[in-house]
Amino acid sequence: MSIPATQAWRGQWIWSARSGVGAPAPDNPMNGALDPEYYDRRVLFRRSFELDEVPDEAPFRITADSRYVLYVNGVELSRGPVRHGQRELRYDHGDAAPVLRAGHNTVAVFARFYGGRTAWWLPTPTTFTLGGGSLVAELRVGQEWIATDDSWRYREATAWTPSRPLTTISPQIPEVFDARELDPQWASPEYDDGDWDAARVVASIHVGGIGRTRPPVDPYGAVLARPIPQLTAAPQDPETVSVTTVTSLAEPDLLEPAATRLTAALRETGENRTDPDAWHPGLTIPAGDHLLVVDFGKVVSGTVRFALTAEPGTTLIGALVETPKPAALASAQTFHYTARGRADAFEAHDPSGGRYLLLIGGAATLDDLAVVERLRPRPTGPxxxxxxxxxxxxxxxxxxxxxxxxxxxxxxxxxxxxxxxxxxxxxxxxxxxxxxxxxxxxxxxxxxxxxxxxxxxxxxxxxxxxxxxxxxxxxxxxxxxxxxxxxxxxxxxxxxxxxxxxxxxxxxxxxxxxxxxxxxxxxxxxxxxxxxxxxxxxxxxxxxxxxxxxxxxxxxxxxxxxxxxxxxxxxxxxxxxxxxxxxxxxxxxxxxxxxxxxxxxxxxxxxxxxxxxxxxxxxxxxxxxxxxxxxxxxxxxxxxxxxxxxxxxxxxxxxxxxxxxxxxxxxxxxxxxxxxxxxxxxxxxxxxxxxxxxxxxxxxxxxxxxxxxxxxxxxxxxxxxxxxxxxxxxxxxxxxxxxxxxLGITPAEPGYARVRIAPRLGDLEWARGAVPTPHGLLEVRVDDLSVLVDSPVPVDLSLREDQPSISLPPGRRMVPLT
Incomplete structure (x- = not known):
């Protein structure tokens, strides 16, 4: 059960003390001004609560400008929102009951504000207060509500270095992350957030506004439910890895784009790379600079994920690309990971795609390596x-x-x-x-x-x-x-x-x-x-x-x-x-x-x-x-x-x-x-x-x-x-x-009230298949002797262009070809 879309929000808009919007805009005194230096900012939020017993259901809904990842008791439950127009947001919803427990519980949210436009996000026209980073969420546990307000705690996520897209045509944002700056347990109930600050409740202040702190507000309007299911999360493992020594690279520099360093490594190794070995957890990267070319055996699309064992300060630079050639790096999303020396694990926040993962790193052991494919679902049947x-x-x-x-x-x-x-x-x-x-x-x-x-x-x-x-x-x-x-x-x-x-x-x-x-x-x-x-x-x-x-x-x-x-x-x-x-x-x-x-x-x-x-x-x-x-x-x-x-x-x-x-x-x-x-x-x-x-x-x-x-x-x-x-x-x-x-399956009337089936196999000996309709699956099988139709709706069967169609009722029918 979800929270009814018509139910008024209890959660209030919150953010950190620093916002990306100020008032008024120099060129438009009726709008706030987006700070051009406030970009790619990440904020961590937490709210803990006690439960005597776990309810049968605990519906939640959540959204953010621009991105969020929701954790309950350290378990990821949702990420979003879906892309949207400039003056709107969509919220996500789900059930947190399966991960709640009697006693101490914690809701934690990683929130991110892009600031600058990307291929999938445009800045919202700001009010004097909103449009520069915001989060709203609520969770119902029994008769109680855990909703965003000033009782939530926050901390600026300084482990990430804010980055801008490197190009206009391919506006991927590099992810530069220093794990030494973030406790890996920050989302767990056991973490002590006593020194975190109280979240700032953000009222929507604008010309003619009344300072509302809950949806609906300008500039987002009525925050509507997500129109599509949550994306899948299916890890794809590599097939092979080749490791080649690279001798001419300088010490890693956070100011140097990862793409530049990877390009230099590719140019040095050229086509003279070692033969690939099968991927396996526990793969050791020797000391010194090495280029790893990780082949997934197919094009994959999602978030790069890895875990490693390494000394503090060890770096791992990488990018998922179509082909291990320098030109591919011109359009790749790169990452620069600095190890904390314990519990080192990383998953990129923006998706990328490719077949090959390029990695440069010091001495380390890769304990896990995958791309988590986050795609819209495809149920079976057709x-x-x-x-x-x-x-x-x-x-x-x-x-x-x-x-x-x-x-x-x-x-x-x-x-x-x-x-x-x-x-x-x-x-x-x-x-x-x-x-x-x-x-x-x-x-x-x-x-x-x-x-x-x-x-x-x-x-x-x-x-x-x-x-x-x-x-x-x-x-x-x-x-x-x-x-x-x-x-x-x-x-x-x-x-x-x-x-x-x-x-x-x-x-x-x-x-x-x-x-x-x-x-x-x-x-x-x-x-x-x-x-x-x-x-x-x-x-x-x-x-x-x-x-x-x-x-x-x-x-x-x-x-x-x-x-x-x-x-x-x-x-x-x-x-x-x-x-x-x-x-x-x-x-x-x-x-x-x-x-x-x-x-x-x-x-x-x-x-x-x-x-x-x-x-x-x-x-x-x-x-x-x-x-x-x-x-x-x-x-x-x-x-x-x-x-x-x-x-x-x-x-x-x-x-x-x-x-x-x-x-x-x-x-x-x-x-x-x-x-x-x-x-x-x-x-x-x-x-x-x-x-x-x-x-x-x-x-x-x-x-x-x-x-x-x-x-x-x-x-x-x-x-x-x-x-x-x-x-x-x-x-x-x-x-x-x-x-x-x-197979010739098309709607004969809108909504498949009737279906037209006109198989035209050409030089094929046989063909069969099934398609979805609003009334259920429709299956057709054709060979040189007959046509088998299993349809939930009436059928107009056309066996030849020069012959009239045959009308068939719903159900399973076999028609001989004579």
């Missing part, structure tokens, strides 16, 4: 299997990749940024909707991203540094977000959820309408028009962007019609019809495709599969062209791909300049003969188009393209065909398509 082992590996690796990039939001990669990109997430969500019974993150992420700029367009990132409305956005990412809302409509059938998002969707579309010309097309759309990492020309009048806009108009109109809003549906369809008429200017009769770009009224020769596929998905192509469009999209021989991120991070000893990476592409290829092919991300649109064109049976073969990604990294799917990050959730489209198009 599955996919077929006669092709390669496709089985592709599917499983795609699921693993989505898992690794599903934290408190869908993120691009755990290894480099951990940003919740507004457009990327449509692939993660699509995979979860067909392969994960827990749809909470699939439902939550579009809501998290629905925080538009004042002009209506969504930021390119949700709840992170690039969500700042002052930063340029990616217009087409808002259109992919629209598709994720459409997914919610189709799969969940939740009218309240979709209806709440529709106004944001409308404002996104209205932002685009200011760029419409008399021809019904978008011209000179501002911002960073990306489309894909492939070099699709996008300046001036972009056909691909227009097609994505048309698809969004159709999605919006369909959802508005479903919600009974015929006026908005009619508005969207009118724009859609006019755009379809104007789009004809891009048609190339000789190439059976749509061209990519028009400059000063002249259509340019470049052709991509992006534009044609998006046009098909947008329903702006005449039906009589379908055969030719299908032929064009299936002809892979003239298609080429390349990516500006091919050298980023793991695949070269250096990264390209930001200006070169993000500049609009200018054709330098034979535009009369070659076709720009899609990177893994945009293939979700290409595959959708082929299915609409009646070529779903070709998708098993097209999904085999992902074999090249398995060759490059068999445990996770990388960002592009040519390189990029080693683990990117937007590359997991086959894990959706093998269930959606090969």
């Amino acid at each position: 599955y996919f299997a077929c006669s092709d082992p390669l496709l089985n590996r592709v599917h499983a690796t795609g699921l693993r990749t989505v898992d690794l990039t599903a934290h408190d939001a869908y993120i691009d990669c755990p290894t480099r940024e951990q940003r919740a990109w507004t457009g990327d997430s449509v692939v993660h969500q699509s995979v979860d909707l067909v392969a994960n019974p827990d749809w909470s993150l699939a439902r939550w992420h579009p809501v998290l991203a629905a925080r538009p700029r004042p002009d209506g367009l969504l930021p390119m990132v949700a709840a992170g540094d690039a969500a700042d409305p002052g930063i340029v956005s990616i217009p087409d990412w808002s259109l992919h977000w629209m598709r994720s809302v459409h997914n919610l409509y189709r799969y969940t059938g939740d009218a309240d959820l979709v209806g709440a998002l529709l106004p944001t969707a409308e404002n996104v579309l209205r932002w685009f309408t200011s760029f419409l010309g008399r021809d019904g097309l978008l011209h000179d759309v501002t911002g960073w028009v990306l489309v894909d990492w492939s070099p699709v020309p996008v300046s001036a009048t972009s056909a691909a962007l227009n097609a994505l806009f048309a698809r969004a108009l159709a999605d919006f109109a369909e959802m508005a019609d479903w919600l009974g809003d015929s006026g908005r549906a009619r508005w969207a369809w009118t724009l859609h019809t006019k755009l379809a008429q104007g789009f004809e200017v891009f048609w190339d009769e000789e190439r059976w495709a749509y061209r990519d770009q028009m400059v000063d009224g002249v259509v340019q020769p470049s052709v991509s599969e992006h534009t044609t596929a998006a046009a098909v998905c947008a329903e702006i192509v005449p039906t009589e062209r379908h055969v030719r469009l299908r032929t064009f999209l299936l002809n892979r021989s003239p298609m080429f791909t390349r990516s500006p991120v091919a050298a980023h991070g793991s695949d070269a000893d250096g990264a390209p300049a930001a200006a070169a990476m993000f500049a609009a592409p200018i054709p330098d290829w034979d535009t009369a003969q070659l076709v720009v092919g899609a990177q893994p991300f945009f293939r979700y649109v290409v595959h959708d188009a082929l299915a609409l064109l009646g070529a779903a049976d070709r998708l098993p073969d097209l999904c085999r393209d992902w074999g090249k990604l398995l060759d490059a990294g068999p445990t996770a799917l990388r960002e592009t065909w040519e390189g990029g990050s080693a683990c990117h959730g937007w590359s997991a489209t086959p894990s959706r398509d093998l269930l959606v198009y090969v």
